[in-house]
Amino acid sequence: MNLETILNKKDVLTVPGFSAKDPFNSSNITMTGNGYLGYRGTFPDWSADKYAGCTVTDTFDLADGKWKELCNVPNALFFLGELDGQALVIESENCSAFSHSLNYRYGVTSGSGRWKSDRGEDLEISWERYASYSDLHLIPQKINIKAHSDCSLHFKAGIDSHIWSLNGNHFSLAQYDQYSDKLVFQGKTTEKELPVIVAHRLIGPEGEILSGEDGLFRQISLDLKKGEETTIVMYMVVYSGNDVDDPLSAAIQSIDRAVSKGYNTLWDEHKKNWEHKWEQSFIAIEGDDLSQKLLQYNMYHNIISTPAHTDSHPIGARGLSCQAYQGSAFWDQEIYNLPMFLYTNPSVAKNILIYRYKTLAGAKRKAERLGFGGAFYAWISGDTGDELCPDYFFKDVITGRKIRNHFNDWQIHISPDISYTIIKYFEVTGDEDFIRDYGAEMLLEIALFLYSRVHHNLFKDRYEIHKVLGPDEYHENADNNTFTNTQAKFALEKTLEIVQRLKEKDPDVLSELQQKTGVNDKKLNQMKEIAGKMYIPEPDEKNGLIEQFDGYFQLEDIKPAELKARLIDEQEYWGWPNGIAYETQVTKQADVVQMFVLHDFPVDIMKANYLYYEARTQHRSSLSPGVHAIIAAQIGIEDQAYDYFKRSCSVDIVNSHPPTSGGTFIGGIHTAACGIAWQIAVSGFAGMKSGEGSLSFNPHLPEKWQTLTFSMKYRGCTLKIVIRDKTMKVECQNEPDQPFILKWRDQEKVLKEKGEISFG
Ligand code: IFM
Secondary structure, three states: OOHHHHOOOOOEEEOOOOHHHOHHHHHHOOOEEOOOEEEOOOOOOOOHHHOOOEEEOOOOEEOOOOOEEOOEEOEEEEEEEEEOOEEOOOOOOOEEEEEEEEEOOOOEEEEEEEEEOOOOOEEEEEEEEEOOOOOOOEEEEEEEEEEOOOEEEEEEEEEEOOOOOOOOOOEEEEEEEEEOOEEEEEEEEOOOOOEEEEEEEEEOOOOEEEEEOOEEEEEEEEEEOOOOEEEEEEEEEEEEOOOOOOHHHHHHHHHHHHHHHOHHHHHHHHHHHHHHHHHHOOEEEEOOHHHHHHHHHHHHHHHHHOOOOOOOOOOOOOOOOOOHHHHOEOOHHHHHHHHHHHHHOHHHHHHHHHHHHHOHHHHHHHHHHOOOOOOOOOOOEOOOOOEOOOOEEEEOOOOOOEEEOOHHHHOOOHHHHHHHHHHHHHHHHOOHHHHHHHHHHHHHHHHHHHHHHOEEEOOOOEEEOOOEOOOOOOOOOEOOOHHHHHHHHHHHHHHHHHHHHHHHHOHHHHHHHHHHHOOOHHHHHHHHHHHHOEOOOOOOOOOOOOOOOOOHHHOEOOOHHHHHOOOOOOOOOOOOOOOOOOOEOOEOOOOHHHHHHHOOOOHHHHHHHHHHHHOOEOOOOOOHHHHHHHHHHHOOOHHHHHHHHHHHHOOOOOOOOOOEEOOEEOOOOOHHHHHHHHHHHHHHHOOOEEEOOEEEEOOOOOOOOOEEEEEEEEOOEEEEEEEEOOEEEEEEOOOOOOOEEEEEOOEEEEEOOOEEEEEO
C-alpha cells in the first residue's frame, strides 16, 4: 500500500492491510496520547500478546535489575463480544469487514468489525477512544453496537490483567477490586513501591462481575432487535503516587467527574484543546495534500509524546508508544523534538529545558563517577538524570556475546547539545529570567565538564577531544569528531558571553553561580583559551570536504549497499567494535551533515559535504533522513529534499525500521523523526534561521508546494509567514519585545511593530 492510500482521508490515517497480521505496527501508528500517557491503537479485545499497552509518564521502575523503564499499566478499556459462542475478533472467519484508523487532528483511534454467526446473527461493533487533553489521566472509549439481524450478544468489559512489559513485571502488588460502580486496579511498583491506580467505569447495561486471573470485568448480555443500536461508554483513569498523595481518591473522583460531564462534553473540551494546539503550530501547504498530511501526522506524534504539562519529565525517544528506550530522553529531545515547540509554543521548550535543570544533579554524578567535572548529561535520561544507558546495549547475533557500546560514556556531545539549545531558547525568546534561574547554571556546569574533558595538544598548542562517539554511532573511539568539537566550542563561547552579560546586568547572580559551580575567574579564563584554541577540522582547500573525525578519510571507501553484502546475518550490528562498517566510511546517520543544521556554513561547503556523505550514509537511524532533507533543501537540491522529507515522515507508517536490533527491542514511534518534520518544512524548505536579533528566510520549496504558510513566534511576537513563488509576506500579529531584523534572501527589513512586511 502506498502513502496516498494510507493517508487518503483528511486528518485520518487508515491502517494498511490486515491490522491483526501486524498488531505491533498497526497499533503503533494509530496510538492516542496526551503527554501524560500513551495508549496504543489496539482493538478493545487485544491483550499483551498483541501489544496492548498504556505507558505512563513518571513511573520509572527497575524490575529486572538491569533496565529501568516506564510502566505499562493494565488495560481498563478491555471489551470482548461473543455471538453464538463465537468471539467477535477481527481474526475470526465470521468477520466480514473491519476498519482501523487514527484521526490525528484530535488523537482519536477508532475501529469496527462486522460479524455473522453460524446461526445467521449479524452484528456490527464500532469503537473510538482518545487520551483526553482536558483531563490528562482520562481515556474515554465509546462502543457502538448495531444489530443487522436479531442478535443475542454477550460481552465482557473491564480491566485486563495481562500487561505487556519489556523488562520484567513492574507490579509486585496487583490487586483488583470493585468500588461501587467502578472497577479498580491497585498496584505497587516492584522497585520503588510507587502506588499506581487504574480505574474503570462502564456506562451502559448492568451485568455480573467476573473476576479471575485474567482481570476484573463485567459480563453483560444484550438482546437486540434487527436495526437496533446501542452505545456503551467506558472510562479509564490512571494515577500514580507521583501525581498526587492519594491516587485512589484522585482516580475515583476523576471517573466521577467524567461520568457527570458525559462523553459529549468531555469530547468538546478535548477538541478545543487540540484546536488551540493546531492554531499555535499552524502550518499549511498549498498544492500538495500528501505533504500536508505527513507533516500534520508527525507533528501529532511530536505533541502527544511531549509531557508539556510539566517541567519534570523527558520526551522519550519512543514517546509514550511503549517502553522501548526506557521512556527516556536522548539528544533527540533537544535537537529533534524541541525546535518545533521553541518556535510555536516556547513555554513547552522551556519546560523541557527545566527538566534538564532538574536532572543536573544526575549529570554531575555521572561526570564525577567518570572522573570529570561539571555536568555530563545522561545519554539516556529518565527521572533523576542518572545514566540509564547500559554498558551492553546490543548482542553480537553470531556469537551471542554482549557488545560493549560506549553510547553512555563516549557520546559526550549530549552535554554541549543541551547548551546549544539553551542558547537558542534565549536567542528566540529573550527570556532573561530563564537564563538567570536555570540556564546559566547548566551552561556553566557543562562548560566545566568540557574543560575537564578536553585534551591540550602541547605540540600543536590546540585543544582536542579524544575517544568520543559523534552522532554517527558506528564509529566509536574517534578523536576530534568535528560535530562534537564544534558543539563544544560553541557551548564554551556562548557560556562566556552569558557570563559577560550577567557580569554587566546581574553581578550578584553571577557571583552566586560562580560559587555554586566552582567556576572561578581563573577557570573562566582557561575556558576562553580552550574555546579560542579548540581544534575544528577545516574544509579541505581543494574539495571543501570536512573530515568527520581524525583518520576518517583513510578508512575503506565503500558504499552502504555494497558493504551490506558482507553481512553473515541480517541482524548483525554494523558498528564498533567488529561490525562491518567500523573500518569503513559508511556512517549510520548524519554527522557532518547534522552539524550544518545547527551551524551556518557557506552553501558550497555544505553542498560538497552533503554530496560526499550522503552517498556513504546508511540511514539506519530514523534521525538521519530528516537531516538530509533539511540540508538538501538549503543547498537547493529540492527533489532530493522532498524524497528525504517523505522518507523521514513515513518512518513509522511504512515501518522501515525493525522493532528489534542486536537482540534489543527498540520499536515504537520514532519521535525524533516526528519532531524533525516541522524543521524540514520551516528550516529546510522555508530556509528559516534564527540568530540573535534576526530571523532570516531563504526558501527552496518543492515543486509541488505552491504556498507554504505557517505561524511562528520570535521575541514575543506571533508571526504569520506566507511564502509563495518568489515572495514572502510576514504578518506580525503583535508588538515584538524588541525590534528585530527580518531577512529574505539578501533583503533586510527591521520589524518594529505590529503589521505586515512584504519581500520579493
Ligand atoms: O539518539 C539516537 C541515536 O542518535 C541513534 N540511535 C537511537 C537514539 C535514540 O533515538
